[in-house]
Amino acid sequence: TVDLLKAILNVTYAWEEPVKHLLPAVTALPGVSENMMKRAVDVKGKIHILAEGIETILNRTETEPGFDGNDYPAWTGLEDLKSSDEDTRLFTIYNLCRCLRRDTHKVDSYLKVLRCRVVFKNECF
Ligand SMILES: *[C@@H]1O[C@H](CO)[C@@H](O)[C@H](O)[C@H]1NC(C)=O
Ligand SMILES: *[C@@H]1O[C@H](CO)[C@@H](O)[C@H](O)[C@H]1NC(C)=O
Numbered sequence: 001t002v003d004l005l006k007a008i009l010n011v012t013y014a015w016e017e018p019v020k021h022l023l024p025a026v027t028a029l030p031g032v033s034e035n036m037m038k039r040a041v042d043v044k045g046k047i048h049i050l051a052e053g054i055e056t057i058l059n060r061t062e063t064e065p066g067f068d069g070n071d072y073p074a075w076t077g078l079e080d081l082k083s084s085d086e087d088t089r090l091f092t093i094y095n096l097c098r099c100l101r102r103d104t105h106k107v108d109s110y111l112k113v114l115r116c117r118v119v120f121k122n123e124c125f
Pocket of ligand 2: 006010067068071072073
């Protein structure tokens with residue numbers, strides 16, 4: 001259970017930085033819709049809330065030193081996201097959204113396993 005919590009926190013921390021930069025990049029897209037911008041703001045806020053929630057649970061369950069808050073996969077796409085070349089920018093945004101979708105599904109299934117273990121005492125398989 002603690003390993004799952006740490007894995008979620010790992011992914012969540014890793015996304016905080018890219019999502020922060022994704023917002024202005026999406027806002028600057030030609031013909032961006034109100035709905036897209038709303039989604040980008042939403043995602044940023046929810047990732048932060050998720051990180052805080054998982055941290056709180058981990059802090060309550062862990063007695064020894066918990067998650068090393070600096071040890072998560074680093075993001076290296078900032079330069080591409082700010083590139084003057086439109087294709088590079090668009091491709092970077094596309095890739096970020098694709099990866100975000102994949103990681104969101106991953107975290108979602110981790111959370112479902114956790115809920116099953118903790119709330120339903122493993123009786124939901
Ligand atoms: C969890 O504990 C760490 C280390 O003590 C602390 O920095 C962090 O603010 C705590 N997080 C929450 C949400 O309580
Ligand atoms: C977070 O994930 C990365 C890559 O999967 C791994 O190298 C790193 O050790 C993990 N950090 C922690 C604290 O588990």
